[in-house]
Amino acid sequence: MSKPDDVAKEAIDQAAADKAAADKVAADQAATDKTAADKAAADRAAADQAAQDKEAADKAAADKAEADKQVVDKAAADKAFADLTAERDTLRTERDGLAGERDAMKTERDTLKTERDALKAEVDRLEKLTGKAAKPPAAGGGGDKKLTADEWLAEQLKK
16 A cells, blocks of 8 residues: 555544544533433422422421411310309309308298297287286386396296
């Protein structure tokens, strides 16, 4: 072969080698670009997933806070209801106690009226026996002596 053919062949081989090197560099660059794009997509997907996870965690926290608030509100309402029920029961007991006292006082009043009526009847009976209106010491009678009601009654019965 001649020298110019060798040089041409060498130039073609060099051009092929340069093209192969350039193709390798381009392939490496494309692979690097693809890797960078895949990494960016993976980072975006991870960021999106993290945002969704945070949103779900925030919603769960808000739901829990609302549920806790409802529990606290229900407990407060139940306590208020229990307090009012206890107060109502106390007032009923007090009312019933006062009603019992009132009935006892009525009974005592009726007993005193009966006793008074019996004493009036006794005074009327004694007035008929003595022929004059006898006034017990409490009513300003009883003479000069200061007699108790029992002493006066005994003295009137002697007459």
